[in-house]
Amino acid sequence: MIPPRTGLTAVSIDPVLLGNSVAVLVAAYVLVRVATGAIGALAERVPRRRIAIKMLTPVVTFAVYAGAAYVIAGPLLRLSSTQVVALSGLFGAALGFGLRDLVAGVVGGLVLVTEKPYRVGDKVEIGEHYGEVTGIGLRATTLTTPNDTEVRVPNATVFDSNVANANAGAPEMLVTVDLAVAEGADVARASEVVADALVTSPYVYVDDDHPTAVVVEDEAYYRTVTGKAYVADLRDEFAFASDVTERSLAAFEEAGIETPERPAERAVTGPDDG
Amino acid sequence: MTGQRDRAAVDDDAGDPVGEFAPLHEEDAATVEGTIRGERAGPLAVCGPPYGGRHDLLERLADAAGATYRRLDPGADAAAVRDALGDGPLVVDDCHHLYERRIGGFDDLDAAVRALAATETPVVAGWNSYAWTYLAHVRDVDRTFAERVETAPASASDLAGLLLDRYEDLPTFATDRTADGIVTTRRVSATLRGRTVGVSIPVPNRRVLGPRPEGREVDPTDVVFERLAAVSMGNVGVATAIWEATRRDELRPSDVAPAGDGLDFDRETAFCLRVLLSKERVARPELDRLVDHATRALARLRRADVVTVDEGIVRLAPAAVPTAARETDRRGLQ
Numbered sequence A: 001m002i003p004p005r006t007g008l009t010a011v012s013i014d015p016v017l018l019g020n021s022v023a024v025l026v027a028a029y030v031l032v033r034v035a036t037g038a039i040g041a042l043a044e045r046v047p048r049r050r051i052a053i054k055m056l057t058p059v060v061t062f063a064v065y066a067g068a069a070y071v072i073a074g075p076l077l078r079l080s081s082t083q084v085v086a087l088s089g090l091f092g093a094a095l096g097f098g099l100r101d102l103v104a105g106v107v108g109g110l111v112l113v114t115e116k117p118y119r120v121g122d123k124v125e126i127g128e129h130y131g132e133v134t135g136i137g138l139r140a141t142t143l144t145t146p147n148d149t150e151v152r153v154p155n156a157t158v159f160d161s162n163v164a165n166a167n168a169g170a171p172e173m174l175v176t177v178d179l180a181v182a183e184g185a186d187v188a189r190a191s192e193v194v195a196d197a198l199v200t201s202p203y204v205y206v207d208d209d210h211p212t213a214v215v216v217e218d219e220a221y222y223r224t225v226t227g228k229a230y231v232a233d234l235r236d237e238f239a240f241a242s243d244v245t246e247r248s249l250a251a252f253e254e255a256g257i258e259t260p261e262r263p264a265e266r267a268v269t270g271p272d273d274g
Numbered sequence B: 001m002t003g004q005r006d007r008a009a010v011d012d013d014a015g016d017p018v019g020e021f022a023p024l025h026e027e028d029a030a031t032v033e034g035t036i037r038g039e040r041a042g043p044l045a046v047c048g049p050p051y052g053g054r055h056d057l058l059e060r061l062a063d064a065a066g067a068t069y070r071r072l073d074p075g076a077d078a079a080a081v082r083d084a085l086g087d088g089p090l091v092v093d094d095c096h097h098l099y100e101r102r103i104g105g106f107d108d109l110d111a112a113v114r115a116l117a118a119t120e121t122p123v124v125a126g127w128n129s130y131a132w133t134y135l136a137h138v139r140d141v142d143r144t145f146a147e148r149v150e151t152a153p154a155s156a157s158d159l160a161g162l163l164l165d166r167y168e169d170l171p172t173f174a175t176d177r178t179a180d181g182i183v184t185t186r187r188v189s190a191t192l193r194g195r196t197v198g199v200s201i202p203v204p205n206r207r208v209l210g211p212r213p214e215g216r217e218v219d220p221t222d223v224v225f226e227r228l229a230a231v232s233m234g235n236v237g238v239a240t241a242i243w244e245a246t247r248r249d250e251l252r253p254s255d256v257a258p259a260g261d262g263l264d265f266d267r268e269t270a271f272c273l274r275v276l277l278s279k280e281r282v283a284r285p286e287l288d289r290l291v292d293h294a295t296r297a298l299a300r301l302r303r304a305d306v307v308t309v310d311e312g313i314v315r316l317a318p319a320a321v322p323t324a325a326r327e328t329d330r331r332g333l334q
Helices: A015-045 A047-054 A056-077 A081-115 A187-200 A234-255 A263-268 B026-036 B054-065 B078-087 B107-118 B129-138 B156-166 B220-232 B236-246 B267-279 B284-290 B294-303 B318-330
Strands: A123-126 A129-136 A140-144 A150-154 A163-165 A173-182 A213-218 A222-231 B044-048 B068-071 B090-093 B123-128 B147-150 B183-192 B195-204 B281-283 B307-310 B313-316
Touching: A015 A047, A015 A056, A047 A056, A056 A081, A056 A129, A081 A129, A081 A150, A123 A140, A129 A150, A173 A187, A173 A234, A187 A213, A187 A222, A187 A234, A222 A234, B026 B044, B026 B054, B026 B123, B026 B147, B044 B054, B044 B129, B054 B068, B054 B090, B054 B123, B068 B078, B078 B090, B078 B107, B123 B129, B123 B267, B129 B267, B156 B220, B156 B236, B183 B220, B220 B236, B220 B318, B236 B318, B267 B281, B267 B284, B267 B294, B267 B313, B267 B318, B281 B284, B284 B294, B284 B313, B294 B307, B313 B318
Parallel strands: B044 B123, B044 B147, B068 B090, B090 B123
Antiparallel strands: A123 A129, A123 A163, A129 A140, A140 A150, A173 A222, A213 A222, B183 B195, B281 B313, B307 B313
């Protein structure tokens, strides 16, 4: 029987070539694992350069897989120009129907690598998710939330969501700590306490470029004393906030600085009760 | 850079671990003497690392100029400074004992600094350089002092001269069996935004790259003392302690290592080290207030010969200063 004429020449796949391709893929996978592991280990040895070093992870991953794809596609497919056109059409159709999100994710990943709106190690808020960037993959970014939950955010999200980056690649990060004091409390003394708590914390990082500040805001029935300071390692964000809060509240109590009453207590002991 | 200036000449003191070495450049020594004699207005700060020879130097300069020398102890209060101001020219050392790193722990420091700013009495104040840097950032102490001078690190030849003269039973010096690298490090002082810091910079190893005269080998003594200067950051007291701890019949550069080298410290132990590095001597109750699980941290540090505890006072061992500085700087601790 004579096969119908399609305009396409048959593509013969050499089993050896196929085996080589699989070997290249496995080698690329192993290389990525080893390289990212080594980068991670090196980053932990030099905490002050941790984020800069970890930034290499997605770059190396992309480079290795792109190289592997090139090595495989060349000899395996040996496409003619006609085949390239035909496959492009198929690829376009596939994109339109099913792979759009995947490709958008990959393109988003490329944007992340080139524009660097955030890097591995940064503390970011993407959409409704906040956490440390622990991985930037081909399709999605992995965030580890304060509750140690891993959230995978598609890379394409960077095109249509706001991305808030708390440290922009620096190991230091500004942390704010809010403490409420009663309306009639000595706010000046409370501010001194919070200022001392900030600069005496083991986690703080202070220099001319990383100053501390205390801001007082007047709320409806109380005042908020907000302390702002940098931590040397952004992973200490919550430990720092906890340390400052704990010691400030203890000092408030020692100094007789009252914290706001709960609404129920306020209602019971309000001015009408005389 | 400060490495090329002449050093000040000071009288010998037999009981002084630093000996004839003066860890201050000539013009800085003149600044100190001028301040004590009242020729320069405003208080002067002299900063130096632990065991760098600051105490002996200030005491000798005070004696030479007829000034009162006071060394503050852990727990010192503002009254200790205020009272001393009435006795004429004053050299007050270890001013870092005026603060404690806790809420309300700067009150005495603030009061003492206010007294220094207001006095007409010539005053020279000695500070631990780590504490000074911290206090300059968090309390602006640098604004009170008209001028500040830093003690200078010793070079390898300074250390060789000092230590080889002092000991009779000298080891045999040898080079390490591994070949020297083409890059070595040199310790230099750099001033950035008014603060002087010691920095190790990579430089070509001229011993390897440069021409070697026929029949002339590298002197292993020089190599050992260059290593000692690099490890101790040019700190004479630290270099002396490391020298005494590593002396043996045959001494190679790789034998020269600080105490606690290679240990992996956890966060609380590292913070404990930073407090000790900044204050040199700390009363045990103060450490309990500042460091979580201080007992555990201290036990570990004592086992590694990094600290000593004597009559309730915890001291950072001189040979462990490089380890403490490296480990806490690495973590960004202040």
